[in-house]
Amino acid sequence: MDYYLEQLSNGIAVGSIYALIALGYSLVYSILNLINFAHGYVIMVGAFVALALLQAGLPAIPAIFLACCAGALIAMGVERIAYRPVRHSNRIVPMISALGAGLVLAAGAQLIWGPEVHAFPQLIPRVPVEIGGVTLSSQSLIILAISLVLVAAASWFLHRTRFGIAAQCVCQDLATAQLMGIPVNLIIVAVYAIGGFLGVAGAVLFAMYFNAVFIQMGLLATTKAWAAAMLGGIGSFSGAFWGGILLGLAETAAVMTAGSAYRDGVSLAIIVLVLLLKPNGLFGTASAERS
Amino acid sequence: MAMTETFRTPFTVKFGPWLFLILMACLPLVLPGRFWLHIFSLTMIYAIFVLGQNVVTGWAGMLTLGQAAFVGMGAYASVLLTMQAGLSWPLAFLASGVICAACGAALALPCLRVKADFLSLVTIAFNQIFFMVANNWMELTRGPMGIPGVPSMQILGWKARSSSDQFWLILGVAAILFFLVARLMHGQLGRTMKMIRDDEVAAGALGVNVTGYKVLAFAIGCGVCGLGGSLYGHYMRFVSPDMFKLEESLLIMQMAILGGLASMPGCALGAFLMIMIPEALRSSEPWLITIRPGVAGATLVALMIWRPNGLLGFGQMPRSIRRLLRLEKEARP
Structure with a gap:
């Protein structure tokens, strides 16, 4: 029983990392209907920057x-x-x-840091914590806490501030928002920036959890974040979050039953299955396309 | 009356391909050494892959990023059918095309029902799954060791032994494939695909079966890649999972876009530039090989901003060159 609860908490922690990465994708997709292939690579570079700053001797929090x-x-x-020159x-x-x-x-990144896998310093203590008779890893709990705080902050920003509501307006209808005097270009840049910020936070947590930073992380993050975003319903904020958590749980379950070789296959299988069975995601609603 | 004047095919369009074919056929007689002959054979095989990509991306307007998986599937199918099932090469060649077309249709149907954008992700996923399966299914594919000793191409007892024989065989197959695809794409099928590419909603409103045509385009593209894969496997005499990685798919996509979307000569030009330039510089500037993906990426961004349809893509050639090639008539009062 203990083992399963521990795995459950690990799965949720990994899932919250995926959620952080997926949010950037989902936001950009909802505004521009664009699959942002560069997102994964941007956050990979961010993780390398974090590693370089840490190696230069900066304290952990300012470096990250x-x-x-x-x-x-x-x-x-x-x-x-x-993107901007080709938006139309x-x-x-x-x-x-x-x-x-x-x-x-x-x-x-390959020119600067080389093709090999780099180890990432373990900044979060990995000690067993006992809560109500169940032993959990402190690392998972801290990762989960950090992700939740970041997601909550982003959610507050998007749903409660003037700026965030303008961004939602742009999501719904770019042309009308422009006519209403919303500075669309500024909003789009800001959404990219938020996506990049959250994504790098997710990538750094990912690097700490798996103790590795490498070039292929860019593509790996792309497929995983997309699986998460699709699972929850593309373009929806809460969908990306819950999709990420579910993907983390599904991967942990796959590793427990079939072995770690199949970890990366899960996200690919989920993309295909969701498309087959529930194309708008578990929490999405159907919508017709406009020309 | 200028309006009723019938449109005559310009002579460059009529005879250009034949002239090009004859010049290519003379190549083994003039090229010094076997190395450059090999490079040209490889270029032609890649041009076939690019043709497959271009049907999907250029004519039907869907970005697919997993063509290397279909190339690999065709190569493995053809190699296993000749070596294990004892089929002759032409039969295995055709079978690999049919298998890849069927797999392509089965893969595309679910995601094209939803949105063509998702196809690019699903094909990436498919490419990675294909690599995993080819790498781990030891009994069938021998995993990362690959399958050596693949028999050379053979038609009705004539075996392509020397490198110039192989060159001519590949040239013949490529010419037939280009001819067939050109017939399809310049006819009703290709025009309907272009219509879907330019305005999907309007095409649907006019009664075009949008999903059906998209799946058909994808099946044709994958079938062409499978046929090219069969050539590739039997030409290299060796297949291994490493030859069909995602990077290879990206390379094929870059070739298609560089040469020109929805352009037959563009397919050949893209493959030619992306293979020849690195090969020509390999010995003198080795550092160029390491930054090749970055240069290719920057080229893609620049092309998308200034020439989104590639060098020879539709309506992209400067008017002066089009006039020079007699592709466009002089404006007459």
Whole structure:
């Protein structure tokens, strides 16, 4: 019983990391209907920046905060260079340019940090904690707490502030929002920045949990975050969160029953299954496409 | 009357491909050494892959990022059918195309019912699943060791032994495939696909079976890639999972976009540029190989901003060049 509860808490912790990464995707998709292939690569670079700052001797919290800000800046730069000029082109054009930007980031990171897997310092203590007779890992609990605080902050920002409500307006109808005097370009840049910030936070937690930073993390994060976002319903804030948690649980269950070789297969299988059975996600609603 | 004047096919369009084919066929006679012959054979095989990608991305307007999986599936199917089931190569070649087309249709149907955007993700996932299966199914694929000793291509007792024989065989197959796909894409099928690409909602409103045509486009693209994969496996005489990774899919996609979307010569040009330039610089500037993906990525972004349809894509050629090639008539009063 103890074992299962411990695995459950691990699954929720990993899931909350996926949720952080998936939020950026989901936000961008809901505004621009764009699969942001560069997101995974942006947060991979952010994790490397965090590693470099930590190795340079900065204390943990400022180093990670600076890395998150760097992620936001890179996301803004990618938006300015690769997305804004092609925003009104045929649908596949921005997707291709996103992928191109991602490849540039991956090549740049490989040039600076090399193709090998780097170990990430364990900043969160990993000691057993006993709560009500159940032993859980402190690392999982702290990761879960950090993710929940960040998600709650983002949720407050999007649902309660003037700026966030304007962003939701842009999500619903970009052209009308522009006519109502909402500075659409500013909102889009801000959404990219928020996505990059949260994504790098998720990537750093991911790197700590699995004790590794590597170039392929970009693509891995892309598929996992997409699986999470699709599971919950693409474009929905709470959907991305719950989708992430569910994906974490599903992966942990797969590792428990079939072995760790199948961990990465789960997210791929989920993408295909959701498309087959429930294309709008578990919490999404159907909508018709406009031309 | 200018309005009633019948449109005559310009001679560059009529005879250009034949001239190109004859020039290519003479290549083994003039090229020094076997290395460059090998590079040209490889370029032609990649041009077939790019053709498959271009049917899906250029004509039907769907971004697919897993064509290498279908290439691999065709290569493995053809190699296993000849080596294990004892089929002759032409039969295995056709079978690999049919298998890949069927798999492509089965993969595309669920996601195209929802949204074509998701196809790009599903094909990435499919590519990774294909790699995992090929790498771990030891009994069938021998896993990461690959299958060596694949028999060379053979038609009715004639075996392509020397590298120029193989070159001519690949050239013939590529020419037939390009011809067939061009016939399809310049006819009703291709026009309907372009219509769906340009305005899906309008096409649906006019009674076009949008999902059906998209699935058909994907099946054709995957079938062409499977046929190319069969050539690839029997030309390299070796198949292993590493040859069909996601990076390979991205390379095929970049070739299709660089050459030109919905353009037949673009397929060949894209493959030519992306294989020749790195090969030509490999010995003198080795550092270029390591930054190749980054350069390719930057090129993609730049192309998307200034030339979203690639170098030879639809309506992208400068008017002066089009006039020079007699592709467009002089404006007459």
